[in-house]
Amino acid sequence: MKVFIPGIDGYLGWPLALYLTSRGHEVQGADNMMRRAMVEQLGSHSAIPITEWEERRATFFEKFNRDIIRWHIDLKDFIPIYEALRAFKPDAIVHLGEIPSAPYSMIGPDEAAMTQVNNIIGSLNILYAMKEACPDAHLVKLGTMGEYGTPNMDIPEGYFEIEYRGRKDTLPFPRQPGSWYHLTKVHDTYNIMFACKVWELCSTDIMQGPVFGTRIDEMGDDARVATRLDFDECFGTVINRYCCEAVIGHPLTPFGQGHQTRGYIPLRDSMQCMTIAVENPPKKGEYRTFNQFEGIFDVTELAQRVKNAGKEIGLDIEVRNLENPRLELERHYYNPDRKNLVDLGYKPSITIEDELKIMLTDLLKHKDRILEKKEYLIPEIRWSGLHKRVGYLNHREQNT
Amino acid sequence: MKVFIPGIDGYLGWPLALYLTSRGHEVQGADNMMRRAMVEQLGSHSAIPITEWEERRATFFEKFNRDIIRWHIDLKDFIPIYEALRAFKPDAIVHLGEIPSAPYSMIGPDEAAMTQVNNIIGSLNILYAMKEACPDAHLVKLGTMGEYGTPNMDIPEGYFEIEYRGRKDTLPFPRQPGSWYHLTKVHDTYNIMFACKVWELCSTDIMQGPVFGTRIDEMGDDARVATRLDFDECFGTVINRYCCEAVIGHPLTPFGQGHQTRGYIPLRDSMQCMTIAVENPPKKGEYRTFNQFEGIFDVTELAQRVKNAGKEIGLDIEVRNLENPRLELERHYYNPDRKNLVDLGYKPSITIEDELKIMLTDLLKHKDRILEKKEYLIPEIRWSGLHKRVGYLNHREQNT
Numbered sequence: 021m022k023v024f025i026p027g028i029d030g031y032l033g034w035p036l037a038l039y040l041t042s043r044g045h046e047v048q049g050a051d052n053m054m055r056r057a058m059v060e061q062l063g064s065h066s067a068i069p070i071t072e073w074e075e076r077r078a079t080f081f082e083k084f085n086r087d088i089i090r091w092h093i094d095l096k097d098f099i100p101i102y103e104a105l106r107a108f109k110p111d112a113i114v115h116l117g118e119i120p121s122a123p124y125s126m127i128g129p130d131e132a133a134m135t136q137v138n139n140i141i142g143s144l145n146i147l148y149a150m151k152e153a154c155p156d157a158h159l160v161k162l163g164t165m166g167e168y169g170t171p172n173m174d175i176p177e178g179y180f181e182i183e184y185r186g187r188k189d190t191l192p193f194p195r196q197p198g199s200w201y202h203l204t205k206v207h208d209t210y211n212i213m214f215a216c217k218v219w220e221l222c223s224t225d226i227m228q229g230p231v232f233g234t235r236i237d238e239m240g241d242d243a244r245v246a247t248r249l250d251f252d253e254c255f256g257t258v259i260n261r262y263c264c265e266a267v268i269g270h271p272l273t274p275f276g277q278g279h280q281t282r283g284y285i286p287l288r289d290s291m292q293c294m295t296i297a298v299e300n301p302p303k304k305g306e307y308r309t310f311n312q313f314e315g316i317f318d319v320t321e322l323a324q325r326v327k328n329a330g331k332e333i334g335l336d337i338e339v340r341n342l343e344n345p346r347l348e349l350e351r352h353y354y355n356p357d358r359k360n361l362v363d364l365g366y367k368p369s370i371t372i373e374d375e376l377k378i379m380l381t382d383l384l385k386h387k388d389r390i391l392e393k394k395e396y397l398i399p400e401i402r403w404s405g406l407h408k409r410v411g412y413l414n415h416r417e418q419n420t
Numbered sequence: 421m422k423v424f425i426p427g428i429d430g431y432l433g434w435p436l437a438l439y440l441t442s443r444g445h446e447v448q449g450a451d452n453m454m455r456r457a458m459v460e461q462l463g464s465h466s467a468i469p470i471t472e473w474e475e476r477r478a479t480f481f482e483k484f485n486r487d488i489i490r491w492h493i494d495l496k497d498f499i500p501i502y503e504a505l506r507a508f509k510p511d512a513i514v515h516l517g518e519i520p521s522a523p524y525s526m527i528g529p530d531e532a533a534m535t536q537v538n539n540i541i542g543s544l545n546i547l548y549a550m551k552e553a554c555p556d557a558h559l560v561k562l563g564t565m566g567e568y569g570t571p572n573m574d575i576p577e578g579y580f581e582i583e584y585r586g587r588k589d590t591l592p593f594p595r596q597p598g599s600w601y602h603l604t605k606v607h608d609t610y611n612i613m614f615a616c617k618v619w620e621l622c623s624t625d626i627m628q629g630p631v632f633g634t635r636i637d638e639m640g641d642d643a644r645v646a647t648r649l650d651f652d653e654c655f656g657t658v659i660n661r662y663c664c665e666a667v668i669g670h671p672l673t674p675f676g677q678g679h680q681t682r683g684y685i686p687l688r689d690s691m692q693c694m695t696i697a698v699e700n701p702p703k704k705g706e707y708r709t710f711n712q713f714e715g716i717f718d719v720t721e722l723a724q725r726v727k728n729a730g731k732e733i734g735l736d737i738e739v740r741n742l743e744n745p746r747l748e749l750e751r752h753y754y755n756p757d758r759k760n761l762v763d764l765g766y767k768p769s770i771t772i773e774d775e776l777k778i779m780l781t782d783l784l785k786h787k788d789r790i791l792e793k794k795e796y797l798i799p800e801i802r803w804s805g806l807h808k809r810v811g812y813l814n815h816r817e818q819n820t
Binding site: 129137176210403405 | 496532540572585588591595597598747805
């Protein structure tokens with residue numbers, strides 16, 4: 021199949037290009053290299069060094085004897101994305117080209133507006149470009165489990181059948197997102213739902229839990245095709261940040277009381293799931309939702325798992341909770357469904373313990389790069405807008 | 421109270437300034453005169469002539485011995501709206517400064533993006549500006565009943581308590597909007613809900629049905645303070661368009677089979693309701709929803725009412741259904757709640773029949789202006805994107 025990946029240079033986009041290509045799919049993508057620029061602008065860098073695009077491309081050619089085309093496109097511009105889709109005529113578009121940072125979106129009005137415009141208009145332009153250039157293509161869109169928030173009930177996959185005052189209907193499950201960024205994903209969801217209804221486009225909207233991992237098998241040991249791994253407060257996801265903390269002897273830093281519970285997924289299984297979506301498209305006009313995660317943990321338990329995995333490879337790791345810079349429930353019910361992907365054959369390919377050991381081993385090689393930017397491990401951006409670096413909580417040490 | 425009205429030059433904004441001022445409130449507003457420019461750009465004009473802002477302002481001074489300040493602001497820019505709120509320190513902001521056109525948003529990708537950015541970022545900037553300049557002010561935000569779509573069950577006001585798989589929670593009622601424009605209102609809703617939660621702002625989010633009417637009593641017979649009345653396919657609401665059709669002897673044009681059912685509200689009662697919201701603010705941090713409409717009718721019944729009112733003043737009116745340019749259910753259940761405003765004292769002040777007679781009488785004076793642009797009465801913009809003027813349906817005439 022022909023697969024177009026907006027965001028092909030990113031943490032998920034680049035491994036997905038390798039993963040799909042190694043399975044025989046033909047891949048092109050788009051990227052304006054914004055993620056690289058944003059992390060640099062914040063003053064941080066990827067824990068794992070990544071090569072420039074031209075070297076990625078050359079290595080890709082070496083491995084697959086095939087060129088990988090990246091369209092240098094700002095998705096806020098309609099014409100270029102339309103032209104790329106018209107030229108390539110993809111069967112599927114896996115849209116990973118959004119700003120994925122909740123903290124960044126909470127910095128101030130400019131960052132909030134920038135995140136909302138970038139994500140909403142980027143997706144809107146892809147929908148219009150599909151309508152005009154490839155109306156039968158399948159849009160695989162990356163949303164987030166964070167769209168649902170933490171309601172006091174089970175979370176179905178996108179829709180639920182309910183009875184209210186004696187009448188029944190199947191309706192979109194209510195969303196309760198927790199940042200301007202998470203809101204963009206909800207806005208996308210509604211926009212995509214509408215485009216499928218009005219123009220008979222088809223889409224799989226993936227509600228993905230936070231991803232963790234340093235590699236996929238398709239990379240082998242070739243450092244030239246490594247993917248980025250951010251650990252700064254804006255672009256680092258929680259397990260990736262814990263692992264970076266672990267290898268430099270920094271305490272792991274769960275936020276608040278540490279009982280926020282989410283579903284997580286290793287990088288390799290994120291690739292597996294997106295590929296399942298691509299290879300099993302919905303019907304014309306169908307909008308479907310996949311909840312995509314593997315294990316459900318609270319952040320304290322996650323820290324404990326990292327600590328244990330570290331011990332096995334000789335790391336002595338401390339855990340110290342931080343004041344929570346976010347506004348979120350710290351104790352809550354959490355039981356999301358995850359049936360659609362399992363029905364299509366998804367099987368977890370690794371235990372969290374094994375993945376953590378691989379990650380810690382990979383990251384130990386880049387300890388110096390993490391140490392060099394270790395101040396970025398402690399968050400400064402607060403949901404209240406009163407930004408300053410957060411401090412450790414005292415409730416665990418009992419020493420004040 | 422001090423009330424700030426973004427969109428103060430518009431169909432609702434201008435009468436609201438008169439209405440609130442005549443009740444002793446102090447009003448300022450913002451407008452970049454975009455609505456005037458957009459209607460002109462489309463080639464149409466208001467059926468009722470309106471004066472330039474400077475004449476409105478002078479007349480306002482004559483009537484109330486008070487200046488009315490309009491900040492010339494594009495709400496997409498944060499700094500100016502922040503500065504206006506910081507200078508005025510309003511108790512309430514009644515946000516009417518959005519592009520209100522579903523058909524306009526469906527023209528193509530540029531118009532869709534323009535509508536979404538304008539509305540979403542405008543509201544987002546107001547929220548941030550409130551947080552920084554007047555965190556205790558009350559945001560009265562105009563949404564639309566169209567946010568809910570037409571679910572097969574009662575529509576509560578914003579939230580509903582439900583049980584799902586044996587657990588209960590109170591959650592936002594699912595939204596099913598029907599155009600890129602309606603989607604902006606849903607996106608606003610979620611953004612505002614979040615701002616109230618995270619920053620303890622307070623807001624009344626008004627889900628308003630289509631407004632109709634040519635005047636409010638506070639205008640008296642002074643043509644210099646008249647408000648606009650659009651009848652083109654983009655900015656004309658259904659009853660206003662029917663009345664314009666009626667006075668020029670054009671058939672009334674319900675879309676499709678004509679059983680789409682909505683709740684409507686006269687201009688004067690829209691003013692009454694918004695004022696009730698302003699004068700009865702919610703608690704700090706509270707986000708509440710008012711469903712704001714009066715009578716519920718299907719569009720065929722509406723046409724019949726206009727026909728009857730016309731007959732009483734000597735107009736002979738025909739009804740001819742048009743192909744529906746929209747994608748919407750033409751037969752559906754519709755039973756929205758309307759309790760919050762009634763509990764606060766809202767009482768309808770006029771029957772639809774009396775309002776229609778006033779409207780037809782007012783519009784008859786401007787028959788020539790409507791005739792001059794009568795081609796704008798037949799819609800061209802189609803939800804499918806395949807734009808051309810729609811034709812009459814044959815099912816009623818049985819003559820093909």
